[in-house]
Amino acid sequence: MSALVWIEQYNGQALSSSWEALGKAKQLFPDGPVTAVVFGEAIDDVVAAAFHYGADRVVKADDPTLAAYRCEPYVALLVNVVEALEPEVVLASATTAGRELFAGAALDLDAGLLADVTELKLDDGWLEAVRPVLGGKVMSVETVIGDGAQFATLRARAFQALAPDTSRSGDVIEVTPVLTEAAIATKIESVADTSGQISLTDANIVVAGGRGVGGENGFDPVRELADVLGAAVGASRAAVDAGWIVYEHQVGQTGKVVAPDLYIAAGISGAIQHQAGIRAAKVIVAINTDADAPIFKLATYGIVGDLFEVLPALTDAFKRKLG
Amino acid sequence: MHVVVLTKNTPDTAAAVTVDADGNLNTGDAHVVNPWDEYAITEAILLKGDHGVNVTVMTVGTTEHEEALKHGLAIGCDQAIRIWDDALADHDSVVYAKAVAAAITKLGDVDLVIFGKEFSDSGADQHIFQVARKLGYNLLGFVAKIDAIDFGAKTIRVQRLTEQGTQIVTSALPAVISVMKDINEPKYPTFIGIRKAAKAAIPVWDAGELGLDDDDLAPKTERVEYRALAQREGSAVIIEGADAAAKAAALVDKLLEEKVL
Ligand SMILES: Cc1cc2nc3c(=O)[nH]c(=O)nc-3n(C[C@H](O)[C@H](O)[C@H](O)COP(=O)(O)OP(=O)(O)OC[C@H]3O[C@@H](n4cnc5c(N)ncnc54)[C@H](O)[C@@H]3O)c2cc1C
Numbered sequence: 293m294s295a296l297v298w299i300e301q302y303n304g305q306a307l308s309s310s311w312e313a314l315g316k317a318k319q320l321f322p323d324g325p326v327t328a329v330v331f332g333e334a335i336d337d338v339v340a341a342a343f344h345y346g347a348d349r350v351v352k353a354d355d356p357t358l359a360a361y362r363c364e365p366y367v368a369l370l371v372n373v374v375e376a377l378e379p380e381v382v383l384a385s386a387t388t389a390g391r392e393l394f395a396g397a398a399l400d401l402d403a404g405l406l407a408d409v410t411e412l413k414l415d416d417g418w419l420e421a422v423r424p425v426l427g428g429k430v431m432s433v434e435t436v437i438g439d440g441a442q443f444a445t446l447r448a449r450a451f452q453a454l455a456p457d458t459s460r461s462g463d464v465i466e467v468t469p470v471l472t473e474a475a476i477a478t479k480i481e482s483v484a485d486t487s488g489q490i491s492l493t494d495a496n497i498v499v500a501g502g503r504g505v506g507g508e509n510g511f512d513p514v515r516e517l518a519d520v521l522g523a524a525v526g527a528s529r530a531a532v533d534a535g536w537i538v539y540e541h542q543v544g545q546t547g548k549v550v551a552p553d554l555y556i557a558a559g560i561s562g563a564i565q566h567q568a569g570i571r572a573a574k575v576i577v578a579i580n581t582d583a584d585a586p587i588f589k590l591a592t593y594g595i596v597g598d599l600f601e602v603l604p605a606l607t608d609a610f611k612r613k614l615g
Numbered sequence: 616m617h618v619v620v621l622t623k624n625t626p627d628t629a630a631a632v633t634v635d636a637d638g639n640l641n642t643g644d645a646h647v648v649n650p651w652d653e654y655a656i657t658e659a660i661l662l663k664g665d666h667g668v669n670v671t672v673m674t675v676g677t678t679e680h681e682e683a684l685k686h687g688l689a690i691g692c693d694q695a696i697r698i699w700d701d702a703l704a705d706h707d708s709v710v711y712a713k714a715v716a717a718a719i720t721k722l723g724d725v726d727l728v729i730f731g732k733e734f735s736d737s738g739a740d741q742h743i744f745q746v747a748r749k750l751g752y753n754l755l756g757f758v759a760k761i762d763a764i765d766f767g768a769k770t771i772r773v774q775r776l777t778e779q780g781t782q783i784v785t786s787a788l789p790a791v792i793s794v795m796k797d798i799n800e801p802k803y804p805t806f807i808g809i810r811k812a813a814k815a816a817i818p819v820w821d822a823g824e825l826g827l828d829d830d831d832l833a834p835k836t837e838r839v840e841y842r843a844l845a846q847r848e849g850s851a852v853i854i855e856g857a858d859a860a861a862k863a864a865a866l867v868d869k870l871l872e873e874k875v876l
Pocket residue numbers: 501502503504505527528529530531542543544545546547548558559560561562563564565566569579580581582585597598599600628650
């Protein structure tokens with residue numbers, strides 16, 4: 293029995309949610325071997341880290357055509373690796389790239405894929421997963437029934453990475469790309485990089501504002517609290533549609549699904565579509581002037597009050613306590 | 616020059632959802648066009664206006680999904696095709712991809728296939744990626760804007776939203792794209808459009824017509840059951856205090872006490 297885990301990297305840095313997938317593979321296959329797959333350019337640090345986070349061996353492809361994720365060269369190469377190593381289970385983090393890569397590879401291999409799962413187990417050799425559907429209103433239990441490798445992508449923060457052990461290392465198998473640059477139609481011309489900002493889906497804490505912030509400047513107290521907490525900034529669709537903040541920050545059914553330890557919702561009424569994005573949060577704090585707002589039904593703690601008074605007061609209180 | 620847009624009906628996003636003791640789902644009777652598809656249909660109609668392309672709206676589903684097709688026709692799609700066969704009742708994304716790819720191949724002259732970002736019911740976008748892969752078309756997911764498209768030269772340039780930021784990407788047609796919510800202002804059906812759509816005959820293409828054999832129709836995944844969510848306990852504990860500062864201090868103490876931070 294063996295597992296393969298695709299470790300996603302960006303500019304030579306691994307995504308932390310990839311280590312969560314690797315941790316899950318080690319838990320499913322404690323006797324290994326768990327193989328990490330790393331594609332990219334100048335990725336030796338990622339390869340070393342893969343061993344620290346639990347990989348027994350690493351398949352590595354280091355080539356300029358693989359520097360940034362692109363569907364065609366990555367799918368073609370992953371399919372090759374899976375055919376050569378014949379793993380039972382293939383896992384990745386359910387990022388946009390992970391979901392696309394695995395869908396393509398599963399199709400090529402005529403194999404089953406369970407996408408964006410929050411629970412995963414092996415039942416008599418078959419993968420069985422729980423995944424949220426209908427905007428997170430219910431869970432669907434699904435299992436692979438097809439032959440061959442079984443694919444799954446794991447929602448960020450739903451699984452735990454192993455504590456890194458820097459003494460670990462192992463064999464590295466080098467492979468070469470299937471496609472040459474000339475055979476790849478898709479070219480990335482530029483990237484307006486926002487990866488310096490804290491990613492909503494990976495964040496420990498999210499501070500979000502809704503229509504209640506009343507305008508573009510209304511996000512200032514939201515951002516100030518987020519800065520003090522090292523949190524990502526979220527928003528309701530009403531705030532995004534009003535043009536007060538860009539769509540990348542939208543949380544909910546048609547935005548991002550988040551799973552922080554703490555979600556602070558300020559001036560958000562808690563519509564069902566917004567709830568869809570925040571159900572996996574461990575603790576929800578709601579700040580709203582309306583004591584009957586539906587968000588108070590979902591929240592762990594509530595403050596009935598004006599966000600323009602409460603958020604700055606919270607910022608001050610956290611500053612005092614956290615130093 | 617032919618653009619195909621895929622759509623489906625989904626339960627109303629505001630509808631209450633229940634799961635019975637046997638793990639079956641009840642989503643109520645209210646259905647809507649998959650909200651993401653509003654943008655996909657609109658984008659196809661915008662391309663029709665700018666480039667004179669022929670637009671086909673397509674679904675894989677039972678008769679209830681005709682509503683989504685009629686919505687597309689009412690907004691201005693030229694024709695609709697419904698793919699269905701009893702053998703598709705338990706289809707998964709791989710079977711879906713084979714059926715849609717077969718239908719698009721049958722149409723013959725398709726340059727661009729447009730999807731909404733995902734299906735709001737299953738939350739899955741793998742259908743989209745697998746259709747592209749099955750067709751061997753270039754895949755551009757999460758498109759926020761089509762910067763340029765040339766159906767003659769078969770080129771496309773788009774802005775894609777990724778976790779790391781906005782990418783500008785060029786590729787070649789034929790391609791499959793999935794579009795984000797910001798890409799356009801959705802168009803809605805006109806009265807005349809609705810009247811025309813109501814009268815349209817919508818052909819149904821079955822497995823035989825699409826040349827799908829038993830292997831093609833065999834799903835690789837299966838649903839075991841639905842499960843209701845674990846309920847969050849009751850309502851919020853309301854933090855009281857004389858003023859905002861007192862409430863804030865009490866909340867921060869509570870969060871630190873419970874080791875949330
Ligand atoms: C298909 C579909 C998909 C959708 N997807 C999403 C989605 O992904 N994400 C999403 O968020 N929504 C989504 N929506 C929209 C959703 O239904 C709501 O309209 C939206 O979430 C409301 O945003 P809001 O809570 O900010 O605004 P409102 O509902 O207007 O709430 C504003 C709240 O702020 C409070 N408030 C006002 N002033 C203050 C103040 N000074 N201090 C404190 N509180 C104050 C008010 O009491 C009120 O509760 C979707 C809708 C549909 C139909």
